[in-house]
Amino acid sequence: MLVKFWGVRGSIPTPVSTGRITGKIIRALSSAKGVDLDDPQAVRAYVESLPLEIRGTCGGNTACVEVTTAEHHIILDAGSGLRELGLALLEGPFGKGEGTAHLFMSHTHWDHIQGFPFFVPAYIPGNRLYIYNPEDDIEERFNKQQVNENMFPKRLADMDARKEFVTIGKEGVDLGEVKVSYIKLPHPGGAYAYRIEEDGKVLIYATDGEYKNVNQQDWQRYLKFFSKADALIFDAMYTFDESVTKEGWGHSTSLVGVDIAVKTGISKLILFHHEPTYNDGKLNEILEKTTSYYSLVRQEGHLEIILAVEGLELEI
Numbered sequence: 206m207l208v209k210f211w212g213v214r215g216s217i218p219t220p221v222s223t224g225r226i227t228g229k230i231i232r233a234l235s236s237a238k239g240v241d242l243d244d245p246q247a248v249r250a251y252v253e254s255l256p257l258e259i260r261g262t263c264g265g266n267t268a269c270v271e272v273t274t275a276e277h278h279i280i281l282d283a284g285s286g287l288r289e290l291g292l293a294l295l296e297g298p299f300g301k302g303e304g305t306a307h308l309f310m311s312h313t314h315w316d317h318i319q320g321f322p323f324f325v326p327a328y329i330p331g332n333r334l335y336i337y338n339p340e341d342d343i344e345e346r347f348n349k350q351q352v353n354e355n356m357f358p359k360r361l362a363d364m365d366a367r368k369e370f371v372t373i374g375k376e377g378v379d380l381g382e383v384k385v386s387y388i389k390l391p392h393p394g395g396a397y398a399y400r401i402e403e404d405g406k407v408l409i410y411a412t413d414g415e416y417k418n419v420n421q422q423d424w425q426r427y428l429k430f431f432s433k434a435d436a437l438i439f440d441a442m443y444t445f446d447e448s449v450t451k452e453g454w455g456h457s458t459s460l461v462g463v464d465i466a467v468k469t470g471i472s473k474l475i476l477f478h479h480e481p482t483y484n485d486g487k488l489n490e491i492l493e494k495t496t497s498y499y500s501l502v503r504q505e506g507h508l509e510i511i512l513a514v515e516g517l518e519l520e521i
Contacts, residue, residue: 206401206408206521207520208519209270209273210270210515211266211270211289211515212266212269212287213286214268214284214316214478215316215412215440215480216480225484232259233252236255237251257489258484258485258488263514266284266286267284267285268286268317269283274382274403275404276381276383278306279306279309279383279385280309281308281309282318282412283317283319285319286320287321288323291325292325299332302331304326305333310338310397313347318346319350322357322359329366331367332366334367335369338372338373340395343370343372382403383401383402384401388430390413391415391418392413392456393453393454396412398411406435407521408436409436409437411431412438413456414440414455414456416461417452432469433470434472436472436519436521437475439457439474439477440456440478441477441491441495442456459476459492459494460495462476463495463502467502467504472506472507473508473509473510473519475511476492476512479513489512492512
């Protein structure tokens with residue numbers, strides 16, 4: 206399966222300011238000594254050699270991850286990143302009204318649902334959207350976001366694609382060669398992690414969870430659910446210090462992600478749902494500290510730690 210990240214932030218979209226872009230340009234030019242700025246190839250090679258925090262950005266859109274399997278198009282959450290995903294999908298069957306997507310919602314806090322009214326494929330007749338969640342009022346929640354013109358110009362009923370809201374039972378979802386199971390996470394209002402399995406490969410999407418006050422029985426349930434995944438997309442919103450001051454907000458840290466990954470034999474840990482006040486430099490610092498922490502607690506095997514950034518593609 207191919208995984209692509211379209212939105213990696215938590216809480217609220219965070220576009221890069223002019224001031225930050227200017228700062229990146231200044232840093233890049235200050236280090237360009239010896240580079241022939243009249244040679245386009247030399248300039249490109251120099252820019253591509255710079256760290257992401259200077260040459261680009263981790264991105265500012267909220268949670269949205271695309272998973273492409275052999276036969277299915279799966280979307281995880283409908284944050285603001287869903288808008289750009291929708292525009293990209295128009296180049297294929299969705300632009301002709303011939304597309305089918307399976308949208309799995311972790312929960313319906315604003316940052317995970319706000320992109321749906323701007324998802325262009327949902328306005329094209331013929332497209333089919335299956336929207337999944339274990340709660341039986343998921344359609345009502347989507348309706349509330351577009352309930353009247355005071356909230357948004359178009360209602361859910363005005364979106365002409367065929368939309369089917371599916372309440373997931375305890376057995377999960379069977380999409381033929383793809384199996385999707387879930388577990389409820391400790392988060393205000395509740396949130397769900399999803400385990401996607403195809404041809405022996407396992408991807409887990411576990412955003413929005415806080416594990417501080419979890420009892421031993423539930424902790425073992427989580428470890429069993431996460432066990433031996435090829436990749437875990439994990440809520441690493443806070444640093445350890447900030448997690449202490451923001452207890453009860455429902456989010457975790459990259460260090461907890463490492464502990465879970467080490468205990469359950471996970472191959473790739475993808476740090477996700479970034480705090481909106483953290484700039485690219487801060488996120489890179491978190492990645493470095495997480496890698497250092499792993500070097501202290503590592504056991505058998507190897508864990509690859511990856512910072513989720515918009516546009517990142519991973520083959521699972």
